[in-house]
Amino acid sequence: MVLLQGAASSLLLLFLLFAAAAAAAPMELYFSRAELARIAGYGEEPVSTVLVSGQVACQLCLRPGSDLLTFDLPGSKVAVTCTTEGPNTMANSAFATTNEYGNFSIELPSRLHAIPSLENACSVKVLELPPDSACRVGGGHGSSHGLRLSSSDGSVRTYTTGVIRLQHDGTPSNKCVQEEDTSDRR
Numbered sequence: 001m002v003l004l005q006g007a008a009s010s011l012l013l014l015f016l017l018f019a020a021a022a023a024a025a026p027m028e029l030y031f032s033r034a035e036l037a038r039i040a041g042y043g044e045e046p047v048s049t050v051l052v053s054g055q056v057a058c059q060l061c062l063r064p065g066s067d068l069l070t071f072d073l074p075g076s077k078v079a080v081t082c083t084t085e086g087p088n089t090m091a092n093s094a095f096a097t098t099n100e101y102g103n104f105s106i107e108l109p110s111r112l113h114a115i116p117s118l119e120n121a122c123s124v125k126v127l128e129l130p131p132d133s134a135c136r137v138g139g140g141h142g143s144s145h146g147l148r149l150s151s152s153d154g155s156v157r158t159y160t161t162g163v164i165r166l167q168h169d170g171t172p173s174n175k176c177v178q179e180e181d182t183s184d185r186r
Contacts (some may be wrong), residue, residue: 050108050118052080052147054161056098056126058135060168070165072102075130080106081144082115082122095127119147124161135166 056073076098084092092112096104108122115121123144126137147159 048110048113048155048157050113051105051156051158052094052108052122052124052161053103053105053150053158054078054124054145055163056102056104057163057165058133058168059165060134072098072100073129073133073135073166074098074100074102076102076104076126076133077128078104078106079125079127080108080122080147081125082108082112082118084112084115084121118157119149119159122147122159124164126164126166129166134168136168137166 056076056078057070058073060069060071077095078098079093079095082092094106094108094112096106098104112118112122123146125144129135129137145161145164147161149157150160151158
């Protein structure tokens, strides 16, 4: 009987040592890289998406009293820049070029997703217009345009600047007939 108890106790000790070794084994032995990234909430697949969209347009008035004409500006370079702690502005920016209709959509890098009050910390700037553009980027290096949250669906948030309207150098827009804005009417 003593021999049986000694064997049982050795077996129990061996089982406990094996269980402790298995518990201390790194998770990499049991899970693939993709599974570890998914479990940890980061990795190859982003856990959230933040998009900033808008449109760049040019306003042109040929002479006082005429209609204020608005047309799209394809090929314009735009940037979303976010103010964060630290000096590296380039790391806090994302860039895009407008499509044939003057629209842009920029997916922000994941390091900017957790910025509190993103609509207050980030803005859009038009950096460069196509060489044949009749309009100009105002305010020297371009003025900043604010963001507003347009939708939030689970892990996807979308912000917009709306239409960024740039002026032609000689456009006396205050003396031209303004086009009627019907976008907010119901």
